[in-house]
Amino acid sequence: MYRMSQSTSTMGNEKIRISRRKFLKNATMVAGAAFGYAWLKSSQVLLFAAEPKDESLPWYGIVIDIQKCIGCGSCAKACKNENDVPKEPFFFRTWIEQYTVKNDGSVNIVSPNGGIDGFVQTVPTEEIFKSFFVPKMCNHCAKSPCIQVCPVGATYDSPEGVVLIDEKYCIGCRYCVQACPYGCRFIHPVKKVANKCTLCYHRLKKGLAPACMEVCPTGARMYGNLRDKNGELVKFLKEHTTQVLRPHLNTGSKLYYNALSSEVR
Amino acid sequence: MKFYIPPQIPRLAIAFAIFISLFLLLRHFLVPDTFGKYGHYRAASLIDNEQPEIHYSGQEACFKCHQNIEDKKAQDVHSEIHCETCHGPGEKHVISSKAEDIFKPSGREFCGKCHALNAAKLKSAVFQIDLEKHNVGKNCIECHNPHQPWEMKK
Incomplete structure (x- = not known):
């Protein structure tokens, strides 16, 4: 209700507020995707069936x-x-x-x-x-x-x-x-x-x-x-x-x- | 504030729930026990791959009985060649100790596999003989001791 009243009174501010929310949302998605990619890459699941982890075994x-x-x-x-x-x-x-x-x-x-x-x-x-x-x-x-x-x-x-x-x-x-x-x-x-x-x-x-x-x-x-x-x-x-x-x-x-x-x- | 949920949404949600639980159930029964333990494969397969029996015993097993051959061989160029290179797989013979369980090579062609003249063999890698000129018709081991081929038989 508060937002509704705001949007009716000051249209310009409301527009900016939505675009900031959108911006934050998109930024979080991009950051999340980058983090996910880095995590997948480090675990090499995309490239290898099994990445050597056990140092005790020969390679x-x-x-x-x-x-x-x-x-x-x-x-x-x-x-x-x-x-x-x-x-x-x-x-x-x-x-x-x-x-x-x-x-x-x-x-x-x-x-x-x-x-x-x-x-x-x-x-x-x-x-x-x-x-x-x-x-x-x-x-x-x-x-x-x-x-x-x-x-x-x-x-x-x-x-x-x-x-x-x-x-x-x-x-x-x-x-x-x-x-x-x-x-x-x-x-x-x-x-x-x-x-x-x-x-x-x-x-x-x-x-x-x-x-x-x-x-x-x-x-x-x-x-x-x-x-x-x-x-x-x-x-x-x-x-x-x-x-x-x-x-x-x-x-x-x-x-x-x-x-x-x-x-x- | 009132939320309006269209009637098809709960129906879809139920359908999804059924499909997902069915998928999880099938997956539980279809994926083998050790799958994914080390990677995208059945970990128990590593054990399966260890199972086949060996046929080549390695020359340590040969020298347990044939110490004399080890001493003969050790003196020169054939020292680096393992017994089973010429004698073939020896595990059966190691177990049974019977003479018929090991291959006794002879013949010019056999020695020639390594020693026949070929442009692809480096002179430094192997001593080469022109089989078409060198004592044609004779078997190599008539003159050469197979374990000490640099020495001639009397």
Whole structure:
């Protein structure tokens, strides 16, 4: 009633009063939205399925040294044996590619049976500008596209930074297979759910090295705790110029390649 | 002061209340127990992923019995190579101790996986042999001791 009388007597004041109320209301909304955004961002719920919080657990990273890889295929074979990966030559959790850059600039990429049976040099030596092996596996991305697209929360980043699959919860929709920019996922032909490298999570938990790293004869593959600033892996990263695959995609890849050539896709 | 509540509002409110409680009820039964404990996933799945049995035992397990091989291997270039690189998964053999449960590699192709000449292998990374010229027709282990390949058999 008071306001009514005010508005009738002094129209101008009333107008100002409403606009102040509106102003305060809008300002509060903006501040609230900014606060909410900051809070969501700090908890990373928009980016990660699981942000590492538990400092007591390791945060795993991987290094592959291309200069040391001799393409023997032990890793790919051991991976299939250890994880019961189907033997057909299109199901791989890890595989090796041979890149051969010819003198004319063309690039020849081969990966017969994922490199399990070894490589036979197909390009004559005199035509080769340079040649090297690139072992590939899951990059265990910190901001993995595969996790972001899963509609049911069946794939996730473990507290140790290992990207895992919940086989009981996966509906086999193949979104993640499409989303992975590194081609590291496939649908298991028997289980009909997504399958991928687990960094041998079952071995890590028992204190053993992943099977591929266990059998690598030249030590081209390494894994370690990225949190441990004095550890072997961080030491290697400090002393070498390493690069991840497809850095422009901002996947937060934790698989670092030493001596990676620009031809590698 | 009198508030006028249109008659459709209470009806809508009831409908909303029913839908929301139904949603919460369904959610309670459909979402698995440990979902969301650590993140947007079923925490019990971490345990599931720990379950698969190991096939590769690691060379510490091998050396518990085969100390002599460890000593032989330790002398030179093959010291960094773990047993299961060549012998394959060893867990079955570790448990049974039977000779048939472990793979005994032989043949030029097997050694050649690492040692065959290839432009992609750095000379410093591995000693390479031209399999088409080096003692063709002979098996590597006829001359080389597989655990100490730098020494020739008499």
